[in-house]
Amino acid sequence: MNSQRFMIIPFISFLAACTSTTVVLLPDSDGNVGQVEMITDSGTTVLNKAYESSEAEKQKLSSTPNVLLSKEIVRDKYGDILAKEPLIPEHFKFYFKTGKADLQAEAQEMLLKSKARIEERKSCDLSVIGHTDRVENDDLNYLLSMVRAANVAKALVDLGIPLNCMDIRYYGESYPVIPTLDDVAEPLNRRVEIEIR
Amino acid sequence: MIRWGTLTVRQGAGRIILLTLLLFSSEGFSSTERIGLVKTLEPSATIVRKGVEVSLKVGSEIYEGDTILTDSDGTIGITFSDGSMLTAGSSSKVIIDNYLFNLTEKKLTFLSQVLKGSVTFMSGAINKLAPGSVRFKTPTATLGLRGTKIIIEVD
Numbered sequence: 144m145n146s147q148r149f150m151i152i153p154f155i156s157f158l159a160a161c162t163s164t165t166v167v168l169l170p171d172s173d174g175n176v177g178q179v180e181m182i183t184d185s186g187t188t189v190l191n192k193a194y195e196s197s198e199a200e201k202q203k204l205s206s207t208p209n210v211l212l213s214k215e216i217v218r219d220k221y222g223d224i225l226a227k228e229p230l231i232p233e234h235f236k237f238y239f240k241t242g243k244a245d246l247q248a249e250a251q252e253m254l255l256k257s258k259a260r261i262e263e264r265k266s267c268d269l270s271v272i273g274h275t276d277r278v279e280n281d282d283l284n285y286l287l288s289m290v291r292a293a294n295v296a297k298a299l300v301d302l303g304i305p306l307n308c309m310d311i312r313y314y315g316e317s318y319p320v321i322p323t324l325d326d327v328a329e330p331l332n333r334r335v336e337i338e339i340r
Numbered sequence: 341m342i343r344w345g346t347l348t349v350r351q352g353a354g355r356i357i358l359l360t361l362l363l364f365s366s367e368g369f370s371s372t373e374r375i376g377l378v379k380t381l382e383p384s385a386t387i388v389r390k391g392v393e394v395s396l397k398v399g400s401e402i403y404e405g406d407t408i409l410t411d412s413d414g415t416i417g418i419t420f421s422d423g424s425m426l427t428a429g430s431s432s433k434v435i436i437d438n439y440l441f442n443l444t445e446k447k448l449t450f451l452s453q454v455l456k457g458s459v460t461f462m463s464g465a466i467n468k469l470a471p472g473s474v475r476f477k478t479p480t481a482t483l484g485l486r487g488t489k490i491i492i493e494v495d
Contacts, residue, residue: 162494164454164479164480164492164494165493165494166483168489169488169489169491170488171489172489175487178485178487179484179485179490180484181483182481182482183482201479201480221491224427225427225460227380227415227417227429228427228460229419231462232419232425268377268419270421314443314444318469340377
């Protein structure tokens with residue numbers, strides 16, 4: 144048994160020495176490119192261009208320069224895994240009158256579109272998320288965002304979407320699309336968003 | 341138990357009229373809440389949760405602390421509650437160490453380890469609202485994300 148252990152230890156350390164990490168930065172579904180900070184034994188490198196790639200090998204003291212790959216190379220090399228990604232989440236928005244939580248007339252068309260997408264995606268993984276603008280105080284807006292979200296959720300349930308497929312979230316005035324001063328009415332912030340995952 | 345209602349607010353003098361109040365139970369934000377769902381799976385994958393290996397199917401729930409394992413021909417795609425997506429290719433081992441998506445208390449964290457194999461990750465709301473709070477550790481690097489999509493490959 145002892146002689147076998149002697150054989151295994153050098154083999155394991157050989158594997159560890161060969162460990163490397165490759166990172167490739169890709170544009171997101173909207174074409175936006177963010178950035179990745181890569182911290183290794185040899186320092187920190189930042190990737191911020193589409194298809195930029197960097198490699199970190201174990202116990203390497205000098206850093207390797209980043210490489211700019213092409214879309215085609217990435218597709219050839221990582222096509223298999225990229226083909227298995229889940230569908231990108233989709234969003235539908237509903238807008239409200241100041242201080243009101245009832246759905247507007249145009250909401251019906253958006254509800255039917257949402258229902259169609261939920262069914263096409265066979266999704267049982269939805270969030271209904273309520274928000275307000277900054278007219279009125281925080282506490283009231285929190286309640287208002289809740290009722291807005293609940294009304295949209297109920298409309299979906301009325302169309303046959305199971306309640307157990309959705310969660311209802313509400314954040315009052317905390318997460319505006321357009322930041323404003325307090326007590327400012329902003330129609331784009333008075334909204335409920337459906338996220339279909 | 342859910343009771344639906346409407347709420348009307350009259351503005352102007354600051355007087356408020358509450359017509360009907362709505363009551364429903366909130367799920368709360370406990371650590372046992374699911375953080376994601378399996379969306380794609382070929383042909384199989386497993387997770388190790390609290391020391392027990394469980395096989396997955398499309399629709400299976402993912403929890404904080406789960407270790408995701410694929411074999412030599414497996415792939416799995418997961419969508420998280422913040423809308424981010426993680427896909428693991430063949431012979432992969434990924435641990436979701438810490439996932440916090442609590443907008444009410446503004447607690448946003450997403451820390452994972454890719455120990456072997458390949459992963460693609462597309463950012464969701466956690467990254468959008470708290471840039472830099474999504475991090476991946478590998479045996480040779482720590483990666484901090486700000487928006488975007490990445491591929492990570494560990495050989």
